[in-house]
Amino acid sequence: LPEPPRRTWRCGKEEDGGPESALEKSPFQLTAADVYDISSVVGRDLLQLHAGPQLPAARARLQFRIVRVLEMLEALVSESSVAEEQLRRERDSLRRELEQLRAAARGSPSLGPDQMVIDLTDPNRPRFTLQELRDVLQERNQLKAQLLVVLKPHKSEQRKMGETMKSQGNRIKKPNSLFFCTVLSTFP
Known part of the structure; x- marks a missing residue:
């Protein structure tokens, strides 16, 4: 008895042609349901081999379907051997990269959490x-304090010298450099 073509529903879409359409798909697009459909088609064709007048046509169909299944396999x-390779x-x-990293880790010193490695050639280190x-x-800060202590008497001496020059008025236009050097040399 020839079986009428079935309509199947997959992923919300109706497919015409029934289980035979699974044989037309690319092997890489097959699903588990497609494998069951192909099994059903081949099994049906095997059952039809017992019928007398339809034997040559059933044998040809079965042979084509078996060849197609073998091509898919x-x-x-x-594809799986390429993916496996x-x-x-x-x-x-x-593995090679891991070995290289392990070798590099063996060569470098182990640092603690509060330690860091400094590049000696880095100008900003x-x-x-x-x-x-x-x-x-x-x-x-100590040197600044000492300088202030030393400069304090010097400033008072300069102030006195400035007052003396003002009192002399216009007589001395510029300070006598010999006098100025002598005054400065008296302070340690």
Whole structure:
């Protein structure tokens, strides 16, 4: 008994042609439902082989469908072997990269959480410790204080000298450099 063509629903769409349409698809677009449809078609054709007058036509259909299924399997196997080879190459590449990283990690010192590596050729690298900077700032402040202590008597002496020059008025146009040097040399 010939079976009428079925209509199937997949992904919300109606497909005409029934299970035979699965044989027309690309092997890479097949779903599990398509495999069951192909199995159904081949099984139906095997059952029709027992009928007498339809035997040559059924045999030809079955032969075509079996050849098509074998072509699909061949395409899937070759595609999977290509994908497997790509995965193997990628795995080998990742293993080599991992070994390189491990070798580099063995060669470099292990740093703690509060440590860092400084590039000695970097012109912007830190050059002094925090304690050294504090010491320099403290020394600078001490030197400033000493300078102020030394300059205080010198300023009062300059003020006195300026008052003396004003009292002399126009007689002295410019200070006597010998006198000025002598006054400055008296202060330590």
